Amino acid sequence: MAKAYRNGETRFDPTTVLVTGASSGIGAEVARFYARADRTLILWGRDAQRLEQVARDCRALGAGVRTQVLDLRDGGAAIAAFRADDDRHPVDLLVLAAGLGDMRQGTARTEHAETVLELGLVNYATPSALATAGAERMVARGGGHIVLLGSVAAFHALPFAPAYSGSKAGLMRFAEALRNGLSEYGVGVTLVSPGFVDTPMSRRVSSAKPFLQTAPAAARLIARSIEENRAHLVFPRLFSMLRLLDIVMPRPIRDVILRRLKADQAPRPAS
Ligand SMILES: NC(=O)c1ccc[n+]([C@@H]2O[C@H](COP(=O)([O-])OP(=O)(O)OC[C@H]3O[C@@H](n4cnc5c(N)ncnc54)[C@H](OP(=O)(O)O)[C@@H]3O)[C@@H](O)[C@H]2O)c1
Incomplete structure (x- = not known):
């Protein structure tokens, strides 16, 4: 089986690839x-x-393709399904692309509590648990690579999307910690933080979408970052600079700017 490459020793060429969120957008x-x-x-x-x-x-x-229809709100079922899939076909590349975008609707003053819970499960809790289930197996086999799809929304405390920016910020810290914890076992972890990518998720956003990328272009960048065993892929690069600005700017000034930001998104289609 292919091994995640460490120190440029082995070219990473996965035999079995598991992708969540494969029914749409970036995952597809x-x-x-x-x-x-x-x-x-x-x-x-x-x-x-x-x-x-x-x-x-x-x-x-x-x-060769196997499919699995599964709702990631049920994290326990997802862990069990991953282990069953991995028993049949040991996974050496795990791409956790599934995610949900949402924000405060129209004139609402807060998000719905249920939405906050759902985004916490789908964007943070289940992918983190699946990454860990993958890591257990990959460490035992001595190699593999895990990719977590975050967002540039994780870099900023967005007042109109606390659940989205918060869930992706949690995922970002989890991915960094997991990578550090796995570095000596030949298992790579890459966090991917996209800006706007043209998919059904971003098409619901009615505000400006600067530097919009296509989903195939995003997939190519992700594949290259896996090949290079990169810790963090941010695209377009401008968002890395905005992240830096957010870190170095005095909090009172940053908060004034963030509080002025506006965005709107059409409601999610019923699932
Ligand atoms: N598009 C962007 O501009 C953008 C920007 C930053 C980050 N991202 C991140 O990139 C990732 C992919 O998003 P995308 O743009 O490709 O969006 P998308 O086209 O809406 O695809 C989202 C995928 O997640 C799956 N999913 C959502 N809720 C789920 C649930 N409860 N259980 C199982 N699967 C679920 C969807 O499955 P079904 O369609 O089968 O329901 C779909 O396959 C997400 O993590 C997103 O946060 C996207």
Whole structure:
């Protein structure tokens, strides 16, 4: 089996790739990117029809494909499903792309408590638990790579999206800590923090989306960062500078700027 490369020793060439959120957007494009004849792809999503369409595309490119329809709000079921998948096909690349975007609606003064809970589960708790389940197995096998999809929203305390920026900030810190904890075991961890990528999630945002990227371009950047065993991929790069600015700016000034920010997003389609 391929090993995560350490010190440039081995080229990382995964045999089995598991992607969550493979039914749409960035996850679907990551799946298509890795689809080829000598690979097994395990594709997770909620919408069975869209997931099957992505599976068909990947099979047409020669990959062996298994699909799993699963709601990540049930973290215990997700851990059990991961272990069952990994028993059949040891996963050497785990891409945790599933996520939910949401923000305070219209003139509402707060988010809904239920939404905050849901984003905490889908954006932070379940992916962190799945990354750990993957890490246990990969450490035992002596190699592998885990990718967590965060967001540049993690860099800023966005007043209109506390649940989204908070859940992605938690994921960011988790990914950094996991990478440090696994560094001596040949398992790589990459946190990916995109700006705006043209997917169903970002299409619901009605405010400006500067430097919008396509999902296939995002998938290529993610694949390159895995190949390079990068700790953190931020794209477009401008957002790294905004992050730095957020860190160095005196809090009173930063808070005034953040409180003036406005954004709006159409409600999520019923699932
Ligand atoms: N697009 C952007 O501008 C952007 C920017 C920064 C970060 N991101 C992050 O990138 C990742 C991918 O987002 P995307 O833009 O590709 O969005 P997307 O097209 O809406 O795809 C989201 C994926 O997550 C899955 N998902 C959502 N809730 C789920 C749940 N409860 N259980 C299982 N799966 C669930 C969806 O499954 P179904 O469709 O089958 O329901 C879908 O496959 C997310 O983590 C997102 O936060 C995106």
